[in-house]
Amino acid sequence: RILNGAHTSMVLGAYLAGQNIVRDCMHDETIAGFMNKTIYDEIIPTLSLPxxxxxxxxxxxxxxxxxxxxxxxxLAISLNSTSKWKARVMPSLEG
Structure with a gap:
């Protein structure tokens, strides 16, 4: 969920902000900050791993x-967004 959940969570906002490639998102302070908060504050605390x-x-x-x-x-990441959200993001939201 760390990799795919982060991708899926940021893709729509990043695209609307004018980005096209994941790498470029990481050079955008706002998008990179959102991605880091998603990973460290939302996803990791819900995982049952060390x-x-x-x-x-x-x-x-x-x-x-x-x-x-x-x-x-x-745009490639955004394909089949609904099923990706269910599998990659919802488990973290549900805790």
Whole structure:
């Protein structure tokens, strides 16, 4: 849920803010801040895994999102949004 939940949570707002690629979102202070709050304040606290492992994975995920060689398009992430929200975001919201 850390990787996919973060993607799914930010994709619509980021696209409406004029972004097209995940990497570029990570250079936008507002979007990157939202993504970090989502990961660290909303997703990780709901996981039943060791916190340290979650934090390490979250750090690796945010580095991956910044990778200059990955052009992950926001529109591709937004495909099938309803099913992605149910699987990737709702479990964190439900706690």
């Amino acid at each position: 916190r340290e492992e979650c934090l390490d994975f979250a750090a690796a995920v945010t580095e991956r999102f910044k990778n200059p060689f990955i052009d992950h398009a926001l």
